[in-house]
Amino acid sequence: MxxxxxxxxxxxxxxxxxxxxxxxxxxxxxxxxxxxxxxxxxxxxxxxxxxxxxxxxxxxxxxxxxxxxxxxxxxxxxxxRIGPEKAAVNELGIRRIMMAIEGLDAMVADLLAHGAELVGEVVQYENTYRLAYIRGPEGIIVGLSEQLK
The missing domain is CATH 3.10.180.10 (2,3-Dihydroxybiphenyl 1,2-Dioxygenase, domain 1)
Structure with a gap:
């Protein structure tokens, strides 16, 4: 079997x-x-x-x-397209893809300079991660996660 x-x-x-x-x-x-x-x-x-x-x-x-x-x-x-291009983060379905990165501030600045949007704010979660949600072309959301050392 x-x-x-x-x-x-x-x-x-x-x-x-x-x-x-x-x-x-x-x-x-x-x-x-x-x-x-x-x-x-x-x-x-x-x-x-x-x-x-x-x-x-x-x-x-x-x-x-x-x-x-x-x-x-x-x-x-x-x-x-069934729903809005800029779906809310809490809308049902796949809402984002999370990426582990280094250099969060530089990555966010670069993406914003090339037309992306920051969904909320860059935040720090306890003493473990800094996180940002970025909205790119066609409304796609990517999460950026930088582990704190």
Missing amino acids: TKNKLLRMDNVLIVVDDLEAMKAFFLRLGFEMEGETTVGGPPVDRLISLQNVRATLVFMRTPDGHGRIELDKFHTPRAI
């Missing part, structure tokens, strides 16, 4: 409209490109239960190689 076993989380999918802006945002955060491809055809249609799919996929990873994201730009059928 085979025992089921989780090996790892491979990636998080983010459907985007402006692929270049999102790619630039994650590169600025420190992600590295793994690859880019276009997919479509009957196997993709069957997998995701849509018809006539054609999408560009961008694969990115964190510098340590353990965290990955997949940015998908749907050409057909077009992506749809």
Whole structure:
């Protein structure tokens, strides 16, 4: 009898409209490109239960190689937005991706200088972490966490 076993989380999918802006945002955060491809055809249609799919996929990873994201730009059928672009942090669903970083103040300043928004304030949690939530292109929220020494 085979025992089921989780090996790892491979990636998080983010459907985007402006692929270049999102790619630039994650590169600025420190992600590295793994690859880019276009997919479509009957196997993709069957997998995701849509018809006539054609999408560009961008694969990115964190510098340590353990965290990955997949940015998908749907050409057909077009992506749809159900809720507001700038969802509140307490809205149901996936609201943010947390990144462990060094140099929180410099990272926040750099992202703000390139069009991102600070969601609330940079805060210190006890004597363990400094944290910030940043809203990037298309309303995505990333959490930045710097461990205090």
